[in-house]
Amino acid sequence: MKSSAVRTAIFPVAGLGTRFLPATKATPKELLPVLDTPLIQYAIDEAQAAGIERMVFVSHPSKAAIERHVMDDVRLRSELRARGKPELAAELKEASFPVGSDEVVFAMQNEPLGLGHAVACARDHVLPGPVAVILPDDLILGEGCIGEMIEAYRNVPAGHLVATMQVAARETRKYGILSVCDQEGRVLRADGMVEKPDPDKAPSRDAVVGRYILDGSVFDDLSAQTPGAGGEIQLTDAIARGAQRVGLAGFRFSGQRFDCGSKAGMLRATLHLAAEDPECEEVLQEIVASRSSALAA
Ligand code: G1P
Numbered sequence: 001m002k003s004s005a006v007r008t009a010i011f012p013v014a015g016l017g018t019r020f021l022p023a024t025k026a027t028p029k030e031l032l033p034v035l036d037t038p039l040i041q042y043a044i045d046e047a048q049a050a051g052i053e054r055m056v057f058v059s060h061p062s063k064a065a066i067e068r069h070v071m072d073d074v075r076l077r078s079e080l081r082a083r084g085k086p087e088l089a090a091e092l093k094e095a096s097f098p099v100g101s102d103e104v105v106f107a108m109q110n111e112p113l114g115l116g117h118a119v120a121c122a123r124d125h126v127l128p129g130p131v132a133v134i135l136p137d138d139l140i141l142g143e144g145c146i147g148e149m150i151e152a153y154r155n156v157p158a159g160h161l162v163a164t165m166q167v168a169a170r171e172t173r174k175y176g177i178l179s180v181c182d183q184e185g186r187v188l189r190a191d192g193m194v195e196k197p198d199p200d201k202a203p204s205r206d207a208v209v210g211r212y213i214l215d216g217s218v219f220d221d222l223s224a225q226t227p228g229a230g231g232e233i234q235l236t237d238a239i240a241r242g243a244q245r246v247g248l249a250g251f252r253f254s255g256q257r258f259d260c261g262s263k264a265g266m267l268r269a270t271l272h273l274a275a276e277d278p279e280c281e282e283v284l285q286e287i288v289a290s291r292s293s294a295l296a297a
Helices: 039-049 063-071 074-081 085-095 116-119 147-155 169-174 219-225 234-246 262-273 278-296
Strands: 008-012 054-059 104-108 130-136 138-141 158-165 178-186 187-195 206-213 247-250 256-259
Touching: 008 039, 008 085, 039 063, 039 130, 039 138, 039 147, 039 169, 054 063, 063 116, 074 085, 074 256, 104 234, 116 206, 130 147, 138 206, 138 262, 147 158, 147 169, 147 206, 147 247, 158 234, 169 206, 178 234, 178 247, 178 256, 187 234, 206 234, 234 247, 256 262
Parallel strands: 008 054, 008 130, 054 104, 158 247
Antiparallel strands: 130 206, 138 256, 158 206, 178 187, 178 206, 187 247
16 A cells, blocks of 8 residues: 555646637636636646645646636635625635645746646646646546545555546547556556557557546656657656556546547537536527427428
């Protein structure tokens, strides 16, 4: 059993969000809402529920709005109180971090050099021990994925644990793919990982999605990493390099994952949450009824 707790979560949020232009011209993609909550907030809530003590956001100078969302805004709160909305002011305070708190750090990734480079930018700000990495684009609903992984990590004999799900063969070129040796329950023991292989070269169909728990040595592996797929510094390559030394395992999480880096995924996630929200029932029924009558006509 490992004693070192996972205390830090790294959120890579520097990407330009080109797939969502023009929506992301002035608004960071992490602030796009799924129903009524920005993507980044789901990721923060997941980390908080898992007992994470420090969140390191690796952002870009053009995305200052993320910081404004995450940190407390004392002026806005006093304005709300002055306008007779003290409950709203209290809610905002509850959902944000006080300025100067050491629970939150913003580090800048000035150039888009890849996910591995983004994680490396957090190095000076993490607490000792293994670190979690959460990609807010991958929205995972249901049981908190990073919490589930932290629980499993205690008993898994591997330094790197990555969230996995099975994908169709044609999809392997969208993901990091694990080279799986064997499986015990929800844990897949692996001896490597390849970034976005063609289906005929993929070692399995076990794809990695955006939740990782990484041994602290990943930072040394990242600093020695040369550009890989797409000319970027790949997190996958640094994990594969460390796999032989610290061990690597995949974890089949129980929640439902939505690829909110794509329009279809955003829509699926929104409809999924809308279907569970009584306030949306009437709207959904109207749409279904109007589509069915359009089809019948
Ligand atoms: C990144 C990782 C990839 C992983 C994916 C999960 O790719 O490089 O290994 O499978 O996230 O969403 P991206 O989607 O940023 O291209």
